Amino acid sequence: MGSPLGDFVRARRDSIQPASLGLPDHGRRRSPGLRRSDLAARAGISVEYLTRLEQGRDRNPSIPVVNALADALGLDPPEREHLRYLTKITGGACSAHARPAPPRRQVRGPVLETLRLLEPGVAMVTNRLGDVLAHTSGFAAVTSRTGLLDAEAPNVTRYVFTDPRARTFFADWEAVADEQAFDLWLAPSVENSEWFAAELAPVAGPDFTRRLHRHLVPPRGPLRLAHPSGHELRLLRETLELSSDAQQLVVFLPADDATAGALGELRRRHHGGLQAIS
Incomplete structure (x- = not known):
């Protein structure tokens, strides 16, 4: 049985071409990299x-070993941060068979007030599992007729x-799918992440598990x-971490004048206000 840390090291190793490190190519192999x-x-x-x-039989590497692996793999700063995070969570294995306590769904009053001040902008409060916990009317206008808020x-x-x-x-579904799958590793708790992934995998299929x-x-x-x-629409995203709640306030800003104009039209068509989902 593997581990998140071992899976990451193996995946990064498989993605490296030996020639890029000045190493000889040993010919055809059963696995790449x-x-x-x-x-x-x-x-x-x-x-x-x-x-x-890599096989998950050792789950507690020392900090020097983690740093040496990061150097050897040529990881960039975000990848190094992810490696350190996986090292931390791999040390405490948990089961995906029993559903843990659900993450906090209530949004604190001051956060809702901040969201209200952003009206009629496009913003939401979410967590790393992808739950939409509260949103502005602008967010509802942007997602209207898409099915995102139907549940x-x-x-x-x-x-x-x-x-x-x-x-x-x-429009860039592949990139968005990569983001959503990656964010599960940063879920409110490791137990939440594993339970959610186990529940989603049978209906989402290989696009998700891969x-x-x-x-x-x-x-x-x-x-x-x-x-x-x-x-x-082309939107820039600014994410404010609400670390004490394991939630994020995400604000979507128009990336160009055409998007700004389109957002204005969508908001004029949509009638509604701030909504908290509990």
């Missing part, structure tokens, strides 16, 4: 120890992977939306 022996030599650890890490407890991750309309609404274990740190560029009304 860098040989385990080459990575172990670059990190200054034994092949046996690297094997145990009693809307969830962006579930919508992306299970609703066919999402593949049309999100991304979940690939540990690809997404770049998070502008969000491109193809609204059913015919408007094409």
